[in-house]
Amino acid sequence: MSSSNTPSSTLSSPVLKPLKLSTPKPSSPKLTTPKLSFSLGGDNSTITTKPSSAKPSSKLSTPKLSFSLGETITKPSLKPATWSPSTTPLVLVKRESETHDSMSFTFTSADQAQFDFKPGQFVTLAVKIENKTHYRAYSISSVPQQKQLRLTIKRVPDGLVSNWLADNLSIGDSLSALNIAGQFNSSDCKHKSKLLLISAGCGITPVMSIAKTLLAHNSDADIEFLHCARDKDNVIFHDEMQTLLAQNSNFKVQLLLENSDGFASFSADDSTNEKTNTRALSHQTGMVSADVIQQLYPDLNQRTIFLCGPVGFMKAVENIAQESDFDMANFFQESFTPAADNKQQDQIASGATEASVMLHVPDFAVEAEVIRGSLLLDALEKHGVPVIGACRAGVCGSCKCKVTKGSVKSTSTETLTEEEIEQGFVLACSSTLKDDVTVALS
Secondary structure, eight states: OOOGSSSSTTTTOOGGGGGGGOOOOOOOOOOOOSOOBBTTTSSTTOOOOTTTTTTOOOTEEEEOOOOOOOOOOOOOOOOBBBBBBBTOOOEEEEEEETTEEEEEEEETTTOBBBBOOTOOOOOEEEEHHHTEEEEEEEEEEEESSOOOOEEEOOOTTTOHHHHHHHHOOOTTTTEEEEEOOOSSTTTTSSOOEEEEEEEEEGGGGHHHEEEEEEEEHOOOOOEEEEEEEESSGGGGHHHHHHHHHHTTTTTTEEEESSSOOHHHHHOOHHHHHHHHHHOEEEEESSOOOOHHHHHTTTTTSEEEEEEESSSSHHHHHHHHHHHHHHGGGGGGOOOOOOOOOOOHEEEEEEOSSSSSSEEHHHHHEEEEEETTTTTHHHHHHHHTTOOOSSSSSSSTTTTTEEEESSSSSSOOTTOOOOHHHTTTTTEEGEEOOOOOOEEEEE
């Protein structure tokens, strides 16, 4: 009620006493009953019983707010979207040389999603070269739950895809991918808080992802890192290991070089270390052996081993562990090593002879004569069967197919279940032809 409606002091008749003003309580049930909803910031001209002595609600004087009392206000989800390789390509944002023959490629997702994977796993890329798509698997060297994915790729003699990427992939280019997979990872492989990470050559790639993730999220981790290389020019991630060493007291690095000439000036320049606050990497000259392992790691049996490198190197380390009575339940190795295309694959099929067998693939009308002992994957690709050979090392499972008649000799069944093996499924990249075979893709 406005001041102009205040009764005059000359009106004293008793009949006017009921009009005597006091400070009444708000009588509108709409303002006191929370069960009723109305909009703040709307038209409040219908509220006429509010006396002038009552202080107006601050909510009613803020027209910018518009919501209803009694409604549930849901906060937007803050969880970032996860990259989907089946729908979103990778976009190259950075490329940098690690050594004279290895390079790191850093990608983002085209939709800026984050990458969810287990440290140690690999991703399968689809690379189109001269109008033909080739599939290859590369280990991830970055850490999960980030918006960047880093692959560190080494040139391979006669390697079609690895060399093409190094020579042709430019900033802004896009690549398609199939999936992220791999049983060699620090999430599924149960490990102790004390670990020994061992790598050689480009086998450092998944091991670096494991080390960086553990250091970032596991303060109890006690990590020893042994990396073997030919010489100083072949030490991948040298500067990155120096940085990790300087930042983490629970991380130690030991290099084992076949030839360490000139390494001291390469690693331990005093002035550089003072400026960058990094420490020189400890190194020895020689090859991996039981004596070296026992000397460097007297507490070996208290640790979990993660190992990745060339096949011969991993076999040597495995033998050393077994001879040291190491509990092999705490021993994990990645059997995936970069395979060269064409020529090296021909060498892998060392049992090939001039005798021939017949290859039948009814689903694709293929009936061809091939050399006995040759790789099934090679034979399928040669005759236009659209099989995906990504890792070409019997690890990723992308080339799984079913032998419905005849037989092959397989060197890896790593991703196959016992039931699949009984049903005749094989990995084409790890199987050689023994006699006439009929194959179905599934």
